Amino acid sequence: MTLREWIGFLKERGKLLSLKDEFSPQWEISAALRILQTKGIKKGVLFERVKGYEGYRIVGNLFLDEDFLSAKSGSEDISDWYEKRRNKPIPPVLVRSGPVKEVKINGEGLDLKKEIPALVHHEEDAGPYLTSSVIIAKDPETGKKGVGIHRVQILEGNRIRVFIANPPLSLFVKKAEELKKPLEIAIVNGLDPVTLFSSIIPLPEEDKFALAGALKGEPLPLVQAETIDVEVPAEGEIVLEGVLYPDRKEIDGPFGENTGYYFVNESYGGLIKALTRRKDPIYHVILPFSPEVENIINLAWQLEEFKKLKNDFDFVKKVKFYQTRMLAVVQIQKENQSQVSLIIEHLLDQPIIKGVIVVDEDVDVNDLNEIFWAIITRVDFEKDIFLKRKKPGCPIDPMGRGYYREKSLFYGLYPKITKIGIDATKPIDEKERFKKVDVPFSVIEKIKGVLEFERENNL
Template identity: 30%
Template structure:
């Protein structure tokens, strides 16, 4: 993809501009004042998920409004990026491969630092929702957690669930990725790790935070590439961490060494609850925000959550597979597979046996992948009915099924714990968490076959029909005479 074909529209430059665009195009619903932060706000946002963003002006009477669901459709994300939906993965991959160093603004000039709080009570200051029925209290679900590698100084950006369980203390889940590696390096020296939790970032910076990159690749530089210009950042008041200058809210703090506190249960993306466990702790030192900030929350396991995780992964997986298998044309992490576990691959097959190699290669793209289905190039991998049709008519389990036992999978997949005798408050030890079986389905037709046995049925001209020309608008039928009245 050439850079000159990539022009991000101004409507996505910050959160407010994007919300104004959604409102102008009837894709934002303004809710009544006073919606309760406990459960009701999330329930309303879930009902609107994928149709309209939800804007809550005074939740529970709080002065700070809450927004949710503003990138809950794949087409909206493509629109924010300024590309057609079919070019979404290529545009994201281009940005990830061509990051732009960020641009630092003058100290004190960043919108995200217009108001400063150093005596912090998070529960009083911010409208933090409690989402699901058995969640153990209010959670920050859309916070970009930014930290610097204590060895190299290069930043990492991720979204982590954060339970707010004190006025200036939060417990955080860190999976075995870059943020946890930074923390472990600092903890080994008995040092705290400076972090910032950014709430209310623009849609493209949110998307960039989920890029699958090697360690020491700052996702804010990918955000700049998605915007088509270096991202404006500001140095935190109390650390060297840089944050998006146009964000709504920034929580500054430190990940404390040698300290764990209970976190969970919490309703996660697989649509099940993760267990209560002792997690690492952030001590909050300051909160800064715009003069009239907006708080963003992601309803767990709904489309905004799933798409943020799946689209960057798809872009990485497609690029990885195409390097080894040029016949790979497209990939899709299905919604039914919670945007993580089930991968559909469109493949132009030239030789028997190729799909098996693609399946094995796909499992290597990310340990979360649990099931890979390979289909031919006449199947749309974004249409689950077409994929199911291919499995129904081109797959035989005794011939086309691959099963790999005992592989590393997702620790958040509850099926990986079935058969283990753990008590209500017990969890599997870390070395046993997420042990999973992998399954590959070759749903491709044979390279050679007789007659039309595997020829897809179509009617000549069906794709060219213009129904506006063929249908007589406003006509009625006299059913007694069986005649049409114009």
């Protein structure tokens, strides 16, 4: 399923808003998407007319729920669904051409700001940014492909800046710097939702396009780029082919990031050598610091981290991430106190994760009200709070102080921060005292049946 097919699918189901008025990429489209999100409208939004960009359409709000995983059967648990497919990759296939090659523009004289309706998202942003485009590159030593989403600042002419904080591209650019050579990159916009989602899953050493094939149930078609040695999705909407220069470190920003704050970072300067696209491209946007970005980032990490935790700790029952994967809530079957310490230590040693809350099986990790209830009623603040200092944090955490590139973590860019672990489980020797009030289970099941019957016949 391509992005266009997905848009058509949403339209058929009444889950697409088509807006006929003209909207500007500078703030107006961002404002419209944010207003609709605030109102709780979980529909994709298609902007039919984009000011200054005749022939372009823009689509957003595609990831507000899990419907984009259209291959999943309705009632199947998403973790089970992912696990069944995770280890059965379907490699991409190379094809001769595709819709993304319908229009080809040489990089000489290219004016990116005129060619692409990249959004200016926030009031103090330094300019237009790509926030939902997948970057593809190859390891300069091995030729192995790497994929990820990294923010791209559009500058004058064919110039760009790319902020690369996470693997595998953080490793690739470091190797290119050591080899004193540029890094070839392809920046792809307008991928189908499952392929884009797969690019976010934290698997720096694996082929994320093969994972996308597994989740979609069919191989992803790739086509050779025009000017660089990189293969790109043939059915995407727009491809920018270019190079990054590891020795050209430039100040990038301010830009309003996913954590809700403006950041100025050191990024890599680059040039675009060619642009290919469809004749009538649909530019896909994802708003930073939004329910949409929360949903896809948290879900991507949750699926992969749950799998790893279950392999290492069989007492883990559920995992839920919040705040762009900086906060992890873990439900366990508690049998001894050491289990809590093991989970907290394990997760806080990882980059990005800043806080860990461990709860019992009677706490729903998807319900913030229950999580706060467990914290305020089960935590002894004298002994159940754990602080871990000088740990690798999130590159866009405003509490971070300075950055360092950690070789053991693929040269990811991380600040050193203090992290917190919270034991919100029942005291091991006082389980009865902390038993949660409830109606007998047999009665709940009986009344569920009665209510379902009433709904079908009277409501």
